[in-house]
Amino acid sequence: MQEGLTEEQRLIRSSAQDWLAGNYDFRQREAGVHRDGGAPAAWSAFADLGWLGLPLPEANGGFGGGPVETGVLLQAMGRHLVVEPYAAAMQAARLLALAGTPAQQERWLAGSVGGSARLALAHAEPGDVLPWEARRTRARRVDGGWRLDGAKQLVVGGAGAQRWVVSARDAEGGDLLLFFVDPASAGVAVDAYDTTDGGRAADAVFHDVALDADAIVGDAAQAKAKLGQVLAEGLVAQCWQATGAMQAVLEQATQYTQQRRQFGQSLSQFQVVQHRLAEMAVQVHEAEAACELAAMRLARDPSDGRAIAASVRNKVARAARFVSQEAVQLHGAMGVCEELPVAATFRHLLAFAQQGGAAADHAADLGAALLAHGGYARSATLEETR
Amino acid sequence: MNLDLGPADRAFRDEVRAFLAAILTDDLRAGQRATTAMYPEPEISGPWQRKLQERGWLVPLWPKEWGGTGWTGLQRFIFETECALAGAPLVHPMGVRLVGPVILRFGTDAQKRDYLPRILSGADYWCQGFSEPNAGSDLASLSLRAVKDGDDYVLSGTKIWTTQAHHANKMFALVRTSNEGKRQQGISFLLLDMKSPGLTVRPIATIGGDHDVNEVFFDNVRVPQANRVGEENAGWECAKYLLEFERGAGIFSPRLRAQLKKVAEALRAPGADLQRRFGEVAADLDTFEWLELRTMAALPPGGNPGPVASILKLRASRLKQAIGELGVEALRAGAVRWRSSGPLDGGLADILVPEYCNSRAFTIFGGAAEIQLGLIAKTVLRL
Numbered sequence: 001m002q003e004g005l006t007e008e009q010r011l012i013r014s015s016a017q018d019w020l021a022g023n024y025d026f027r028q029r030e031a032g033v034h035r036d037g038g039a040p041a042a043w044s045a046f047a048d049l050g051w052l053g054l055p056l057p058e059a060n061g062g063f064g065g066g067p068v069e070t071g072v073l074l075q076a077m078g079r080h081l082v083v084e085p086y087a088a089a090m091q092a093a094r095l096l097a098l099a100g101t102p103a104q105q106e107r108w109l110a111g112s113v114g115g116s117a118r119l120a121l122a123h124a125e126p127g128d129v130l131p132w133e134a135r136r137t138r139a140r141r142v143d144g145g146w147r148l149d150g151a152k153q154l155v156v157g158g159a160g161a162q163r164w165v166v167s168a169r170d171a172e173g174g175d176l177l178l179f180f181v182d183p184a185s186a187g188v189a190v191d192a193y194d195t196t197d198g199g200r201a202a203d204a205v206f207h208d209v210a211l212d213a214d215a216i217v218g219d220a221a222q223a224k225a226k227l228g229q230v231l232a233e234g235l236v237a238q239c240w241q242a243t244g245a246m247q248a249v250l251e252q253a254t255q256y257t258q259q260r261r262q263f264g265q266s267l268s269q270f271q272v273v274q275h276r277l278a279e280m281a282v283q284v285h286e287a288e289a290a291c292e293l294a295a296m297r298l299a300r301d302p303s304d305g306r307a308i309a310a311s312v313r314n315k316v317a318r319a320a321r322f323v324s325q326e327a328v329q330l331h332g333a334m335g336v337c338e339e340l341p342v343a344a345t346f347r348h349l350l351a352f353a354q355q356g357g358a359a360a361d362h363a364a365d366l367g368a369a370l371l372a373h374g375g376y377a378r379s380a381t382l383e384e385t386r
Numbered sequence: 387m388n389l390d391l392g393p394a395d396r397a398f399r400d401e402v403r404a405f406l407a408a409i410l411t412d413d414l415r416a417g418q419r420a421t422t423a424m425y426p427e428p429e430i431s432g433p434w435q436r437k438l439q440e441r442g443w444l445v446p447l448w449p450k451e452w453g454g455t456g457w458t459g460l461q462r463f464i465f466e467t468e469c470a471l472a473g474a475p476l477v478h479p480m481g482v483r484l485v486g487p488v489i490l491r492f493g494t495d496a497q498k499r500d501y502l503p504r505i506l507s508g509a510d511y512w513c514q515g516f517s518e519p520n521a522g523s524d525l526a527s528l529s530l531r532a533v534k535d536g537d538d539y540v541l542s543g544t545k546i547w548t549t550q551a552h553h554a555n556k557m558f559a560l561v562r563t564s565n566e567g568k569r570q571q572g573i574s575f576l577l578l579d580m581k582s583p584g585l586t587v588r589p590i591a592t593i594g595g596d597h598d599v600n601e602v603f604f605d606n607v608r609v610p611q612a613n614r615v616g617e618e619n620a621g622w623e624c625a626k627y628l629l630e631f632e633r634g635a636g637i638f639s640p641r642l643r644a645q646l647k648k649v650a651e652a653l654r655a656p657g658a659d660l661q662r663r664f665g666e667v668a669a670d671l672d673t674f675e676w677l678e679l680r681t682m683a684a685l686p687p688g689g690n691p692g693p694v695a696s697i698l699k700l701r702a703s704r705l706k707q708a709i710g711e712l713g714v715e716a717l718r719a720g721a722v723r724w725r726s727s728g729p730l731d732g733g734l735a736d737i738l739v740p741e742y743c744n745s746r747a748f749t750i751f752g753g754a755a756e757i758q759l760g761l762i763a764k765t766v767l768r769l
Contacts, residue, residue, distance in 0.1 A: 001388065001389060001390060001391055001392070001395070001460055001683060002387055002388050003387065003679070003680040003683045003684050004387065004680075004684065005387055006387065009387060068387050068388075254767050254769070258769070268769045269769075271760070274759070274760065274763035274767075274769050275756065275759040275760070275763065277763055277767055277769065278758075278759040278760070278762035278763040278766070278767065279759065281697075281762055281763075281766050281767055282697050282700060282701065282762065285677070285694075285697055285766075286673050286674070286677065286701065289673050289674075289676050289677040289680065290669070290672075290673040290676075292387060292676060292680070293672060293673060293675075293676040295387075296387060296388055296389045297389065299388065300388070300389055300390070310665065310669075311665075311668065311669040311672050311673075312669070314665060314666060314669045315669040315670065315672075315673050318666070360662055362665070363662045363663070363665035363666045363669065364658060364661050364662040364665060365665065366665035366668060366669065367656075367660075367661040367662055367663070367664035367665030367666075367668065368661050368665070370650075370664065370665065370668055371650060371653060371656065371661065371664060374650075376643070376646055376647065376650055376664075376668050377471070377643070377646075377647050377650075378471075379467050379471065379640070379643065379675065380671070380672035380675050380676065381389055381672075381675050381676050381679050382389075382391070382399070382463075382464060382467055382679075
């Protein structure tokens with residue numbers, strides 16, 4: 001067991017923090033907000049820094065990083081409220097690396113790692129509660145390929161991506177399938193919009209969209225399990241990012257209350273303010289621990305992803321809500337102005353908590369599963385693969 | 387960063403499992419399960435302590451020459467986890483974990499020879515005389531007087547919230563030997579006999595209906611000065627050292643998981659809301675378990691976890707309360723039966739209701755939640 005970061009993980013973290021501090025402060029960040037998928041210059045810098053290859057296997061030109069390595073990078077990104085759709089693009093690339101054919105990987109992953117071809121994952125659908133549920137989008141087998149019908153929502157980074165990986169059900173067999181779709185194809189109606197956190201996403205309606213036979217990603221037998229793993233990885237990764245944002249906003253709130261004077265003393269001298277900050281610190285500390293545990297459990301046993309993701313997602317989303325609300329409160333009226341990072345962080349954490357399944361729904365899912373199979377009786381840390 | 391146990395730790399875990407499988411009786415398990423106060427009654431903890439001592443596993447934190455195990459923090463965590471998951475009784479910590487290390491660090495050779503073997507054998511059962519009616523979280527304001535008279539101190543005053551004083555034959559106590567200087571400087575650390583003339587124990591019935599704590603009155607109780615540990619007026623050093631063990635050496639998460647298991651039994655027909663809250667509590671516990679393990683595993687032998695100890699204390703106590711609360715809600719109207727649960731609920735009301743009531747004490751004792759928040763503000767946030 002190793003409870004701290006490895007040398008390599010520390011290096012990833014410190015180099016990410018250094019680069020972001022020098023190139024992505026709150027003013028520079030504005031350049032990426034409200035443009036399709038963030039600032040192009042930032043994305044190519046991510047490629048140059050090796051970040052776009054971090055979670056991919058070496059065989060695909062990546063660096064073979066696991067959930068902890070990706071996590072520490074995303075935590076640093078969260079501190080700076082990075083708006084580029086890094087986590088979402090990496091989910092699509094990971095899915096391709098795990099489930100795609102060698103030809104598909106060769107065709108798309110080099111460009112993804114190099115920054116010239118961005119991928120997006122189109123999985124969520126209107127009416128979703130949790131991401132694990134059955135898809136309503138249907139794929140029909142036709143001569144020479146497939147036809148796709150359905151709707152997807154909240155494709156983060158969807159606008160501006162070269163290809164989407166779209167989940168659907170086989171209209172005959174009911175199996176889950178994954179397809180490469182060019183969002184510019186005939187029959188795809190894309191509606192792109194700004195997201196609460198300053199990023200961009202898209203909804204899309206697919207009406208009898210023609211897909212070639214080789215548009216199917218890998219083989220159907222693998223698709224469901226691999227998609228489940230990647231969804232869990234994505235949920236865990238977003239938690240790391242949220243935790244970075246929470247750490248930053250706690251520091252900001254601490255500093256602000258030390259500077260701001262009312263009734264003849266700094267706000268931080270009032271016990272009620274100290275206790276609020278301490279409660280925030282506890283939750284930030286816990287959120288980080290939850291991320292570490294989830295990443296390590298995922299590395300140990302990816303097949304348990306649904307329960308791992310539900311646990312961390314619920315924990316971190318509850319903490320995110322508390323910390324972001326308290327941070328605004330402690331900033332007083334300045335907390336509700338866009339001028340300071342606190343409002344942007346509030347919205348960043350709001351977007352985090354509302355996508356990929358709400359905290360309460362993940363908890364209900366986890367609770368039902370634990371009670372059904374007795375998993376609550378096992379240690380979360382020491383129990384090895386069942 | 388990874389959770390994988392190395393071969394040595396896995397072998398250790400298997401050894402602990404094998405020991406528990408061989409030695410843990412149904413009576414001992416049932417005794418721990420029914421325990422709703424802080425510690426099991428002596429008839430449960432006593433036999434268990436003897437079994438651990440025979441195996442050489444009673445005092446992991448002591449030096450090896452006095453029976454210590456030399457375990458790493460991770461090994462201690464593995465041991466506690468396996469014990470709790472198997473339903474083993476909690477060891478009564480007053481002798482082995484609290485006063486023992488203080489005697490080892492500050493005691494004379496004679497005190498070590500007198501007391502340590504009797505702790506190991508279980509011949510002495512200790513209680514802790516710290517809190518007073520006017521000295522709770524502000525422990526330094528304690529006022530029980532110890533006045534020198536010949537070779538003795540003469541004690542008058544009151545101790546309160548003294549856990550299991552009615553079972554104990556020995557007490558370690560903080561007493562006031564001087565009113566000069568800083569409040570912390572006039573305190574001495576004494577070891578005394580509960581049979582001493584002038585000492586009376588009065589039970590206090592608590593919110594959970596247990597007899598766990600007591601008030602202890604001292605009416606000119608004579609204690610030999612030779613029973614003082616450390617220098618006169620330097621008892622605060624002993625107390626701080628002891629509190630480090632009390633706060634830092636505790637491993638809470640395995641016992642919290644054992645409590646959650648009992649709550650799950652009561653959740654036979656949970657509604658959607660209780661299922662959701664069970665999931666939340668489980669997520670809280672998983673997180674806390676890692677927070678605690680990562681702290682323990684990084685700790686050198688005898689090391690102090692530092693500021694994170696306050697975070698652990700606060701979270702452990704709130705989790706205890708959250709699990710307890712879920713337990714009574716799971717019982718629904720069954721929680722109204724007081725000490726008369728029948729076959730319909732499998733006896734769970736007798737366990738879960740007092741456990742919930744008693745859980746309210748966890749954010750009060752050992753430094754109230756408000757004290758911990760103040761410490762976190764000071765040490766973690768440097769306010």
